[in-house]
Amino acid sequence: MKIFKQTMLVKSGVRFIAMSGLLLMGTSVQAQFGRPAPQQLDPVVEQIVKEANENSQLEKLAFELLDVVGPRLVGTPGMTKANEWAVKTFESWGIAAENQQFGEWKGWERGISHIDMTYPRVKTLAGTQLAWSPSTKGKAVEGEVIILPDFKDSSAFQAWLPQVKGKYVMVSMYQPTGRPDHNWNEFARPETFEKMKAERDELLKAYNDNIRATGLSANSLPGKLEDAGALGVLSSFWSREFGANKIFGARTQKVPSVDISLEDYGILYRLAKNGVTPKVRIETSSKDLGNVPSFNTIAQIKGSEKPDEYVILSAHLDSWEGGSGATDNGTGTIAMMEVARVLKKILPNPKRTILIGLWGSEEQGLNGSRAFVLDNPAVVEKTQAVFNLDNGTGRVANIDGSGFVHAYDFIGRWLNEVPREITKDIKTTFPGSPGGGGSDHASFVAAGVPAFMLSSLSWGYFTNTWHTNLDTYDKLVFDDLRYNVILAAVMTYMAAQEDELVDRERRVLPEGNGQGWPSIRQPRRTGVGY
Structure with a gap:
């Protein structure tokens, strides 16, 4: 060197x-x-x-x-x-x-969309279709909302899977707080803040373990649900800041995927968790343009x-x-x-x-x-x-x-x-x-x-x-x-x-373990979603 x-x-x-x-x-x-x-x-x-x-x-x-x-x-x-x-x-x-x-x-072209809870009370939900999501073709489709139960293993998941037919399935982790950490840090007692973080960590571990038990990944789960007859997939990707959700692409090909705000997702989750089965009605008019x-x-x-x-x-x-x-x-x-x-x-x-x-x-x-x-x-x-x-x-x-x-x-x-x-x-x-x-x-x-x-x-x-x-x-x-x-x-x-082109000499970097100078990578010149 x-x-x-x-x-x-x-x-x-x-x-x-x-x-x-x-x-x-x-x-x-x-x-x-x-x-x-x-x-x-x-x-x-x-x-x-x-x-x-x-x-x-x-x-x-x-x-x-x-x-x-x-x-x-x-x-x-x-x-x-x-x-x-x-x-x-x-x-x-x-x-x-x-x-x-x-x-x-x-x-893909986004259209007008409505996401409403119709039971146990009427509430318009804050949410949006994910990118490239299939639509309901302008029809309002109503159905019950269910959450993922705890699975012992993939056999238990397969045995449960027929229950999703005709229902909307919630696939994201439930967030125990809608307050960002900086807000907790400013106002909470240290022991209260630490207790909340421990609870959140425990919920995250349980969520990840449950997804693994299905034999699928979080990305492949929506496709399996739609194949089993689910009406749609409900998710919530909170950004850990007031009012902010990450909005990425749909993982479904036939039924709509929508992201719902932390606040409204929490309402649906708590209702479903406590036996008050909520209903939602979703209407979307996006278009697949080939x-x-x-x-x-x-x-x-x-x-x-x-x-x-x-x-x-x-x-x-x-x-x-x-x-x-x-x-x-x-x-x-x-x-x-x-x-x-x-x-x-x-x-x-x-x-x-x-x-x-x-x-x-x-x-x-x-x-x-x-x-x-x-x-x-x-x-x-x-x-x-x-x-x-x-x-x-x-x-x-x-x-x-x-x-x-x-x-x-x-x-x-x-x-x-x-x-x-x-x-x-x-x-x-x-x-x-x-x-x-x-x-x-x-x-x-x-x-x-x-x-x-x-x-x-x-x-x-x-x-x-x-x-x-x-x-x-x-x-x-x-x-x-x-x-x-x-x-x-x-x-x-x-x-x-400048008079001349600059010197392009590169650092000599160690090889192996993914190190070394990065190589030229091929672009994706055709694709779907991610």
Whole structure:
């Protein structure tokens, strides 16, 4: 293994530490060494900052994408509308754009749905169809609700299975509390909090043991229930935050699958558990559209001196269906579109081509970006850098070197030109480690392209908005997004104008046990559900 001596770069209010084989987190220079010298901004950078702050289009883009287009599940009309909207928007700015097909997916269109409890009292339930769920074809189908009993083994499950015919079956764990842990931690006595957690852990263990006893997994159970004649499957995937449920895809092919809020799921469960058999009536009118094409939206500002070399702005356009895909990844999409708009106005003839990739089907396994990497070897070979945004609404707080030995050098040069107001709190890890998945930069890293996740502050991302029904416009923090636009725009400007392509030398990583540099993976170019 080649050894590199430790290097420290003090640039733009960020402390960079790099050492081969180690992941070292920097802290801000201001915190470590006091106030830095006044910064003289490049005139182009000054124009970028002025345009991004004074003529921002972020609010307009967010409204159009999140409120008008809405959620962008692969295979749905919403995703098609988003692709078409993105192309039209780019073209209105004088940026060439097109939708490039990379595969197809099961087509599905959400319709109007009603989920009501009709016994022992009438109550409209808070819930939604899961993605790609079969429908009741617009008919209201009423039935009793039952829960899974305790099973000794798979034989006991098989003996019980005929009882599901003509009934709705609840398949999720019952939650003993609808209060998130931070609420308990703030107000409960320590012993009360610990008692609740112990009870919850016990319930979770019992639930998992019971699923295993059936001989099935939680994912395969719904299919077995529908084959046995169940009217539908009721679930509740609580996100451990007030009012938030994760909304993923259906595991049924013939009967509806609906997710119900923790609160209403609890009502049904307690009624059924205590012998007061509830009834629900479900009516859905979603449509199966057959296989439909899947696209990436690709736009570019053509380079003037090195048109066949690229800097790529990366974000995925698709989303899940729970909310409107605001922080995952509407924020990344509109920020990178805004970066393109600003650069087209301020830097209409960059040295290298600036390519904007709004990827499709990221949520099903980075399919759009993986397909792009395989389908465009010439672009991959001469890409200077990829900057990826995909983790919420907060300002960028961390940049990892993705395992490239010299990342501390060129990232340092580019960040040095960003206003210190933006970079002063950014932490870096160099050379870092290559990401094997998680977001679209990983598709490029696997191919040896310097690709970097611009990681944002959480703002409660994983519990509040990530794949939940609460991922909506009102969660956006536009001041932070403007910071991200300036950061990405300046780094893209610097990368595009640099004289030569950067050094792509990779860290030498230990082999075995799933380690080593990640390999290029094939995308799913056709699929159903997950």
